[in-house]
Amino acid sequence: MSIIELLNRITGARNTSANSACSRLRMVLAHDRSDLSPAILDQMRLEIMEVVSKYLELDHSGSELSLETEERSTALVANLPIRRVRKVVR
Amino acid sequence: MAQLPSSDSATHIDALKSHNCRSIVLCSGKGGVGKTTLTANLGIALAKLGHKTCVVDADYGLRNLDLLLGLESRIVFTAQEVISGSCRLGQALVKHKHETNLMLMPAGNPRMLDWFNPEHMRNLVTMLADGFDFILIDAPAGVEDGFKNAVAGANEAILVVNPEISSVRDADRVAGLLSSQGAFDLIQLVVNRVRPRMVEKLDMLSIEDVLDILAVPLLGVVQEDEQVIVASNLGEPLALGNHNSPAAVAYGNIARRIQGEDIPIPDINAKPAGFMDRLSDFLSTKII
Numbered sequence: 396m397s398i399i400e401l402l403n404r405i406t407g408a409r410n411t412s413a414n415s416a417c418s419r420l421r422m423v424l425a426h427d428r429s430d431l432s433p434a435i436l437d438q439m440r441l442e443i444m445e446v447v448s449k450y451l452e453l454d455h456s457g458s459e460l461s462l463e464t465e466e467r468s469t470a471l472v473a474n475l476p477i478r479r480v481r482k483v484v485r
Numbered sequence: 486m487a488q489l490p491s492s493d494s495a496t497h498i499d500a501l502k503s504h505n506c507r508s509i510v511l512c513s514g515k516g517g518v519g520k521t522t523l524t525a526n527l528g529i530a531l532a533k534l535g536h537k538t539c540v541v542d543a544d545y546g547l548r549n550l551d552l553l554l555g556l557e558s559r560i561v562f563t564a565q566e567v568i569s570g571s572c573r574l575g576q577a578l579v580k581h582k583h584e585t586n587l588m589l590m591p592a593g594n595p596r597m598l599d600w601f602n603p604e605h606m607r608n609l610v611t612m613l614a615d616g617f618d619f620i621l622i623d624a625p626a627g628v629e630d631g632f633k634n635a636v637a638g639a640n641e642a643i644l645v646v647n648p649e650i651s652s653v654r655d656a657d658r659v660a661g662l663l664s665s666q667g668a669f670d671l672i673q674l675v676v677n678r679v680r681p682r683m684v685e686k687l688d689m690l691s692i693e694d695v696l697d698i699l700a701v702p703l704l705g706v707v708q709e710d711e712q713v714i715v716a717s718n719l720g721e722p723l724a725l726g727n728h729n730s731p732a733a734v735a736y737g738n739i740a741r742r743i744q745g746e747d748i749p750i751p752d753i754n755a756k757p758a759g760f761m762d763r764l765s766d767f768l769s770t771k772i773i
Contacts, residue, residue, distance in 0.1 A: 411686075411687035413687045413689055413690050416649075416650045416694075417690065417694050417698070419650065420653055420698055421698065423654060424654065428657070428661065
């Protein structure tokens with residue numbers, strides 16, 4: 396860590412403009428590369444939750460589905476907070 | 486146009502292979518990142534290394550390669566007359582004033598945009614392959630027809646990017662288009678107009694950031710350099726003289742890497758200049 400980074404950390408100004416450029420780029424490129432619109436992504440999220448809800452009780456407000464990108468490959472990442480496990484009727 | 490031998494996509498590749506000629510397109514998606522400047526300088530630098538080199542201005546809408554090379558007053562015929570068969574190839578090629586290994590194939594007038602197609606570019610490259618070791622094609626900005634024409638004649642690509650958010654995004658789109666074409670033996674990246682001071686202060690994407698995001702192999706790094714503007718004012722690309730300004734050195738190194746030399750890409754660390762720079766250096770000192 397350098398002095399400027401330490402100062403940034405103390406003053407809370409941790410986010411440098413290069414860092415925010417990087418994270419904004421990753422976000423936008425994931426969408427560019429997959430060509431998925433936010434609307435389709437949201438529809439997917441609802442359908443996935445419908446399936447998962449058969450087995451688990453989910454926290455609907457906290458769930459999110461996003462695209463993440465690394466090394467020219469893109470991953471679909473779902474974050475579905477669980478309230479509790481349903482007793483599955485076999 | 487009837488006089489020309491028709492060449493499908495395989496023929497120009499065959500011509501390039503059989504004449505041991507490499508046809509490299511320089512593209513970026515975004516405008517203003519330094520494609521034309523890089524084309525002019527790499528053309529000069531490769532010619533200085535002894536390679537017969539032809540720079541092709543494929544930016545028919547907004548041609549400028551002639552101006553940067555200082556050849557604007559020597560153009561008689563252009564690619565337009567060559568393609569339409571109203572002049573021979575050699576009549577259109579403009580020899581550089583000082584660097585005799587370098588020739589320019591000038592762009593025709595903007596009306597070429599209406600009829601010029603990838604087939605024409607492949608024909609042009611097939612004709613040029615005979616007399617040159619390297620063909621450098623300066624692509625227009627954008628990803629539309631002009632871009633598609635420019636890339637049609639190449640078997641290698643240099644993607645030019647600035648460490649700047651919109652340029653990286655556009656370069657990613659172009660990289661995707663190039664790799665989906667599948668016609669390229671090699672796609673490499675030049676990070677252009679880097680400001681080391683800003684990178685140091687974490688106010689500019691670093692080379693590592695750009696490489697990490699684009700995942701295209703790095704061919705070279707060129708610093709932002711005021712001398713580039715002086716050089717274009719004069720129509721004498723930096724690579725022409727024996728300048729030791731950062732960009733001039735970088736152009737020479739890139740040309741040598743293109744011809745296969747293993748030259749390491751140096752870390753861009755600017756030397757401290759004034760008080761503010763020294764203060765900034767002090768603040769950047771590693772303490773942990």
